[in-house]
Amino acid sequence: MYVPFGGGQRACPGNDYARVSLSLIIHHLVMNYRWSMLVPDEPVVRSAFAYPAMNLPIKIFKKEAA
Numbered sequence: 001m002y003v004p005f006g007g008g009q010r011a012c013p014g015n016d017y018a019r020v021s022l023s024l025i026i027h028h029l030v031m032n033y034r035w036s037m038l039v040p041d042e043p044v045v046r047s048a049f050a051y052p053a054m055n056l057p058i059k060i061f062k063k064e065a066a
């Protein structure tokens with residue numbers, strides 16, 4: 001189960017703020033940077049959740065202004 005902000009009466013009040021902030025940061029990174037995988041053939045570990053064996057190392061480069 002994935003409940004990052006908890007639940008019930010003591011659930012995180014920063015939930016919506018955190019989600020919007022992170023969306024903005026990800027939007028900025030996707031729009032303004034080029035991403036490439038450092039290990040293109042990185043294996044996937046199959047556990048309760050599938051995840052990249054080396055935690056998906058990446059390089060990011062700032063895109064040149066057009």
Ligand code: HEM
Nearest residue numbers: 003004005006007008009010011012013014015017018019
């Ligand atoms: C990715 C970001 C965040 C995560 C994953 C997160 C997660 C959590 C979790 C798991 C709890 C405990 C909930 C429970 O006991 O059921 C909590 C509580 C709390 N969080 Fe966050 N939180 C985040 C961001 C924020 C932000 C940005 C704020 C404020 C601006 C905030 C303010 C609080 C407060 C005040 C509590 C205590 C609530 C209470 O005990 O009544 N959190 N958070």
